[in-house]
Amino acid sequence: KAGVTQTPRYLIKTRGQQVTLSCSPISGHRSVSWYQQTPGQGLQFLFEYFSETQRNKGNFPGRFSGRQFSNSRSEMNVSTLELGDSALYLCASSYGTSGSQETQYFGPGTRLLVL
Amino acid sequence: DAKTTQPTSMDCAEGRAANLPCNHSTISGNEYVYWYRQIHSQGPQYIIHGLKNNETNEMASLIITEDRKSSTLILPHATLRDTAVYYCIVRNTGNQFYFGTGTSLTVIP
Numbered sequence: 448k449a450g451v452t453q454t455p456r457y458l459i460k461t462r463g464q465q466v467t468l469s470c471s472p473i474s475g476h477r478s479v480s481w482y483q484q485t486p487g488q489g490l491q492f493l494f495e496y497f498s499e500t501q502r503n504k505g506n507f508p509g510r511f512s513g514r515q516f517s518n519s520r521s522e523m524n525v526s527t528l529e530l531g532d533s534a535l536y537l538c539a540s541s542y543g544t545s546g547s548q549e550t551q552y553f554g555p556g557t558r559l560l561v562l
Numbered sequence: 563d564a565k566t567t568q569p570t571s572m573d574c575a576e577g578r579a580a581n582l583p584c585n586h587s588t589i590s591g592n593e594y595v596y597w598y599r600q601i602h603s604q605g606p607q608y609i610i611h612g613l614k615n616n617e618t619n620e621m622a623s624l625i626i627t628e629d630r631k632s633s634t635l636i637l638p639h640a641t642l643r644d645t646a647v648y649y650c651i652v653r654n655t656g657n658q659f660y661f662g663t664g665t666s667l668t669v670i671p
Contacts, residue, residue: 490659
């Protein structure tokens with residue numbers, strides 16, 4: 448079974464621009480979660496999508512948004528980029544139906560640099 | 563989610579067992595303990611998880627104390643490729659993980 452894939456792997460943007468990141472989950476997985484990882488804050492949960500609906504949300508400003516398509520692929524968008532948005536963005540997928548006993552599998556991440 | 567406490571860093575000799583401790587004293591009955599590791603700048607890799615019984619798979623063993631307030635991840639024969647940051651996560655019924663700062667394990671030749 449193919450793993451979680453994320454595109455692009457690397458991205459350079461300038462302040463004020465917007466960016467869209469893509470995540471394709473493992474086949475059969477319907478839940479996609481997004482995380483931001485920075486040296487100062489560590490790994491932080493952004494949001495989770497399940498069956499095209501946002502099911503959980505972390506404590507991030509509205510500039511961070513996402514969506515999920517009927518094939519479970521998900522996109523994350525960050526508008527009006529700030530320098531502090533430079534980070535590794537990770538997505539993780541799971542079946543989404545078994546709560547806390549369900550393993551999430553992470554993709555390789557997208558490294559975003561904002562100049 | 564219950565908070566976890568892990569040592570910031572540990573060293574282990576190659577070929578020896580690496581024992582990584584984790585305290586989760588506020589864990590409640592339905593919360594699972596998960597372990598992931600992250601090799602520099604890669605996505606976290608799932609290792610093992612458990613509720614109250616000890617667990618073993620091809621990568622590691624997980625020992626959970628009877629009161630469930632702490633656990634230990636055991637890598638039986640550490641190799642240089644096991645050098646990574648190891649995260650202990652206690653997870654409730656929500657489908658999200660809260661990662662702490664983890665333990666940076668260095669395997670020494």
